[in-house]
Amino acid sequence: MHLFDRVSGLNILLDEVKVPAEQVSRAPRYLSVALTNTCELRCAYCYAPKHAAVLDTGRVVAWAAELDGAGCLGIGFGGGEPTAHPRFAQLCAQIAAATSMAVTFTTHGHRLTPQLADILRGAVHFSRLSVDGVGATYERLRRRPFAAVLAAAALLRSVAPFGVNVVVNADTIGELDQLAEFAADAGASELLLLPEQPTAATSGISDRDAERLVRWVQTARPQVRLAISRSGLEGSVPAVETIPGEQPLDAHMHVDATGVLRPHAYASVGTPIEDFIMDAVQALREAA
Ligand code: SF4
Structure with missing residues (x-):
C-alpha cells in the first residue's frame, strides 16, 4: 500500500498490507506530459x-x-517549455482543484514572472529548474544570462518546493560541485542528474564522463538530496529503489505533445490516445 501527500511530498509504503489484485492501481504512478514542443532556447x-x-x-x-x-x-508538465503553453497556469490550477494528484513542471525559467508565480501558488506542488552548468558554461549552452536563472529560482521557491535538473555531459561534468552548491544556496531540495541521452544531434554522455559521474556521486557530500534519471547509470550509483520490484510501466509513462502515450520521453514507439487515456495505458502494457 502506498500513501502519498502531495503538499509535503511524503510517501509512506506499507509492505505488510496485502492489497487485493483488483485494487492495485492500473495507472502509472506518475505521468509526464509534453504540453508543447515550443521552446525559444x-x-x-x-x-x-x-x-x-x-x-x-x-x-x-x-x-x-x-x-x-x-x-x-x-x-508533471514539460515540453518543449511548458510555460509556453497558452493556458499553462489555468491547466495547473484546474487539475490541482479537480484531482488529488501532485502537479509538477520542469522549466528553463526564462518565462517566469511574479504574476505567473502568484497564479501557480497553490496550483503546483513541486517544480524543477533546468540549470545546465554555472556562469559562463550556462550562458554558452543556453544563450541566456545566468543571473536570470537565479531570479527564476527565487520565483519557483516562492511557489512550492523545487529541485534543480542538470544534463550531465562533457560541458557540465566538471561543474557538479558548483551546481550542487547553487542548488543548496537557492533553496532547492533536490539535484536531479540527467546523464545526456543520445539524440539525432548528439551522441549522449561519453563512457569517460559516465565514469566521472559515478565517481562524483560516490564521493560528493552535497547539501541537497541527489537523484538520477533512469539512464542505465542508476545501477552504478548507491541509489534507493523508490518502490522495490516496481516495473518501469507501473512507475512512469509519458504523453508527447501530439497526444501519443509512450513508455518514456525517449521511446520511439507509443500508442495514440483516442477517447480514454486508460485504454492507451492498457494497450501500452499489452504491447510491452
Ligand atoms: S533542452 Fe533546451 S531547447 Fe530543449 S526544451 Fe529544454 S530548454 Fe528548451
Whole structure:
C-alpha cells in the first residue's frame, strides 16, 4: 500500500498490507506530459521534437481526471517549455482543484514572472529548474544570462518546493560541485542528474564522463538530496529503489505533445490516445 501527500511530498509504503489484485492501481504512478514542443532556447542536446505541436487543455484535464481515478499520484508538465503553453497556469490550477494528484513542471525559467508565480501558488506542488552548468558554461549552452536563472529560482521557491535538473555531459561534468552548491544556496531540495541521452544531434554522455559521474556521486557530500534519471547509470550509483520490484510501466509513462502515450520521453514507439487515456495505458502494457 502506498500513501502519498502531495503538499509535503511524503510517501509512506506499507509492505505488510496485502492489497487485493483488483485494487492495485492500473495507472502509472506518475505521468509526464509534453504540453508543447515550443521552446525559444536551442540547446544542442535537446531531445524534444522540433515540429509544432501543442496539447488541448480540455484533453489534458480529462486525462488527469481519469488517471486520478485509476490511482495515479502525480502529473508533471514539460515540453518543449511548458510555460509556453497558452493556458499553462489555468491547466495547473484546474487539475490541482479537480484531482488529488501532485502537479509538477520542469522549466528553463526564462518565462517566469511574479504574476505567473502568484497564479501557480497553490496550483503546483513541486517544480524543477533546468540549470545546465554555472556562469559562463550556462550562458554558452543556453544563450541566456545566468543571473536570470537565479531570479527564476527565487520565483519557483516562492511557489512550492523545487529541485534543480542538470544534463550531465562533457560541458557540465566538471561543474557538479558548483551546481550542487547553487542548488543548496537557492533553496532547492533536490539535484536531479540527467546523464545526456543520445539524440539525432548528439551522441549522449561519453563512457569517460559516465565514469566521472559515478565517481562524483560516490564521493560528493552535497547539501541537497541527489537523484538520477533512469539512464542505465542508476545501477552504478548507491541509489534507493523508490518502490522495490516496481516495473518501469507501473512507475512512469509519458504523453508527447501530439497526444501519443509512450513508455518514456525517449521511446520511439507509443500508442495514440483516442477517447480514454486508460485504454492507451492498457494497450501500452499489452504491447510491452
Ligand atoms: S530548454 Fe529544454 S526544451 Fe528548451 S531547447 Fe533546451 S533542452 Fe530543449
